[in-house]
Amino acid sequence: MSGWIITIIVCFLAGMGAGLGTGFAGMSAAAVITPMLVTFLGMPAYEAVGIALASDVLASAVSAYTYGKNKNLDIKNGLIMMASVLVFTVVGSYVSKLVPNSAMGGFSVCMTFLLGIKFIVKPVMTTKEKMESVSPRKRVIQSIVCGVLIGFICGFIGAGGGMMMLLILTSVLGYELKTAVGTSVFIMTFTALTGAVSHMVMGGMPDIPVLILCVVFTLIWARVAAVFANKASPKTLNRATGVVLAVLGLGIMIVNFVK
Numbered sequence: 001m002s003g004w005i006i007t008i009i010v011c012f013l014a015g016m017g018a019g020l021g022t023g024f025a026g027m028s029a030a031a032v033i034t035p036m037l038v039t040f041l042g043m044p045a046y047e048a049v050g051i052a053l054a055s056d057v058l059a060s061a062v063s064a065y066t067y068g069k070n071k072n073l074d075i076k077n078g079l080i081m082m083a084s085v086l087v088f089t090v091v092g093s094y095v096s097k098l099v100p101n102s103a104m105g106g107f108s109v110c111m112t113f114l115l116g117i118k119f120i121v122k123p124v125m126t127t128k129e130k131m132e133s134v135s136p137r138k139r140v141i142q143s144i145v146c147g148v149l150i151g152f153i154c155g156f157i158g159a160g161g162g163m164m165m166l167l168i169l170t171s172v173l174g175y176e177l178k179t180a181v182g183t184s185v186f187i188m189t190f191t192a193l194t195g196a197v198s199h200m201v202m203g204g205m206p207d208i209p210v211l212i213l214c215v216v217f218t219l220i221w222a223r224v225a226a227v228f229a230n231k232a233s234p235k236t237l238n239r240a241t242g243v244v245l246a247v248l249g250l251g252i253m254i255v256n257f258v259k
Contacts, residue, residue: 010040011210015055015217017248021112021162022059022218023066023225025241026184028154028162028192029056029218031112032248035255037210046097047206050199054206055214056192059222060185066226067182074175074183077143081165082187084147085154089191092155093198109256111163113249119242124170124177125234131176142173154191162188163245177237178230185226 014036021027033052037043043051067073150164162184169180200206225244229237 007041007210008213010036011213012217015214015219016221017251018052018055018214019059019218019221019223020225020244021248022056022185022188023063023222023227024181024229024237024244025115026060026063026162026166026181026188027112027245027248028188029053029059029214031109031163032252033214033218035109035252037214039255039258041210043207043210046199046203050196050203051206051211051214053192053196053199054211055218057189057196058215059218060189060192062219063222063226064182064186064189066223066230067178067185070178070182070230072178072182072230073186074179075186077139078183078186080140081143081147081150081183082190084144085151085187085191086194088148088151089155089194090198092152093195093202094155096156097202109249109252111167111249112245113253115163115167116242116245116247116249119238119245121242123235123238123242124180125238126170126174126176128176128179131174131179134174139173146172151191155195177234177241181229181241 014033017032017036018027018029021032022029030049030052033055034045034048037048037051038045064073068075146168150168153164165184165187166180169175169183170177175183229240232240
């Protein structure tokens with residue numbers, strides 16, 4: 001097969017996995033796209049992360065719009081968390097340049113797989129009423145502290161931000177699943193934009209055709225997943241999210257094993 005066909009197939013599969021992960025679970029596209037591009041197209045990890053983050057921007061934005069339209073988005077606390085995430089993403093990104101490639105990916109892949117299993121075995125069944133019973137002051141403090149933690153890890157490993165956010169929003173902050181995903185993709189739109197720009201400023205422009213293919217495919221699949229997720233019942237959504245995450249996590253582990 002010619003190089004172009006392989007490139008298109010790899011970008012399509014990476015975009016599909018990343019888009020479904022983003023639309024269903026607010027997962028960072030970097031977790032799927034980066035290992036695919038590194039393994040099958042032989043791309044340097046830093047460049048692949050830049051492309052993955054750029055793909056994340058539009059996919060997260062269209063997902064956030066879909067969740068927001070369905071009233072599944074907490075903008076106020078999302079903005080507070082985002083501010084602390086952004087500052088510490090830059091710090092983490094700088095530190096990550098001093099760390100070897102291989103150390104970066106493994107953590108977020110295992111986390112994706114385990115989180116998928118968690119949603120299938122122990123679904124998040126919090127209701128909006130229960131979620132809104134927390135005092136605003138406590139929620140603000142929680143948002144700042146969690147944001148600092150997520151931001152640093154995000155910038156450091158270039159991925160896992162969406163998963164960390166989903167885990168913290170549902171487990172620590174007690175969000176209902178749809179609102180957690182909506183808020184997560186809303187924050188990720190801006191963290192991914194910051195990450196993509198800083199990657200390209202520090203590491204130069206990536207491969208443009210691959211960038212365009214990944215952005216388009218991720219966007220299409222994220223929209224499909226977000227529309228479905230907002231129509232689904234909490235139980236169905238937990239199962240679907242769990243299956244998507246577990247399959248993606250397992251798939252990426254296999255990809256990493258192959259290389």
